[in-house]
Amino acid sequence: MVTTTAVRRGPRSGPDRHRTRDDILVAARRQFAELGYERATLRVIAAEAGVTPRLISHYFTSKQRLFVEALEIPFDVSVMFGGSSDLDPEQAGRHVATVVVGVLESERGRQTMIGVVRAAASEPEAAKLLRGVLLERLIGPIAAVLRVPDPELRAGLMASQVVGLVVTRYVVGLEPVAHCGPDRLVSILAPVFQHYLTADLEASDAPLSA
């Protein structure tokens, strides 16, 4: 049997350059998700991507930098808020819940989020890197879209529920949350996101509108 796998030894040029870089990112995401930040060494990631560790250093300079680049938060804020202006504010919670559950139910989105949460929960250095990524790529853009007081706090509260869902449903597999159907989950989460998005967070626990 002939195997066609070969280790690529040097940087490429042209279109191949992007493919190699993407291969490394895909391998990094998978290894960070599986092993966590510390145990996913450049050597392991290089082996999975079929390149040398030196090539990873060439493209990304350091493991920290590779982690930040690989940490592609899978939520597209412009999709989440449906172009922002044409989204009915009273439907925002349901819309966000639909997008969030949809991303988490896709293999890639789930894998990315598991990697993000695992790294953040277990390793202080990864948590610090993640904090910066979340603020820059998620909290900031969401805050810019929301026309309500305390947009950063609202974005952070939504993030807390999403993170908790990732841990209980996908990492721990806590039943029956783990096997709750996606549509039902959207309906359950919609009023919670609506609350975090639009409720008067200064008021005491007044009835929430969905």
Add this chain to the structure above:
Amino acid sequence: MVTTTAVRRGPRSGPDRHRTRDDILVAARRQFAELGYERATLRVIAAEAGVTPRLISHYFTSKQRLFVEALEIPFDVSVMFGGSSDLDPEQAGRHVATVVVGVLESERGRQTMIGVVRAAASEPEAAKLLRGVLLERLIGPIAAVLRVPDPELRAGLMASQVVGLVVTRYVVGLEPVAHCGPDRLVSILAPVFQHYLTADLEASDAPLSA
């Protein structure tokens, strides 16, 4: 300078037996919280407790067993639901939010929960152990108290928000969630817990009552 620290070499009898066992549990909680399940070795825990690793094996038989025993979920379900019968159902969400935030703001409760979440998020074996502990000590008792459909799902949803809060507020330190005052946090979370506790989870995203 004379040091008074001495390593205790053998099992004790009488009241000291309990003290030694408790010392080991306290050390285990601290080390699991700080290092995670895998890196917190019996040797490290023994050193912190001032005993021999052999003594830990004597009391707890294995690291798995020590982890399960040390995993004292800091939420007392009877406190959480205020004796269950005399708690106004419409105030249940606020009451649970008050208890949850109170526990997380105490050093011991926070440390325990960080340990629990870290271990579960990063290590499959710990996640499996935790799933059993959560079902037996938290989800089960809560489900027994709730006189609503789907009590396990409700308990699991509440757990998901608590876990997410632990990760974002205490582990990652995501601002401004990390510095939101406890009273404000209780008010923000109260309607969410109320929703998870009492809302019609089959219905679509109808307005939540707090």
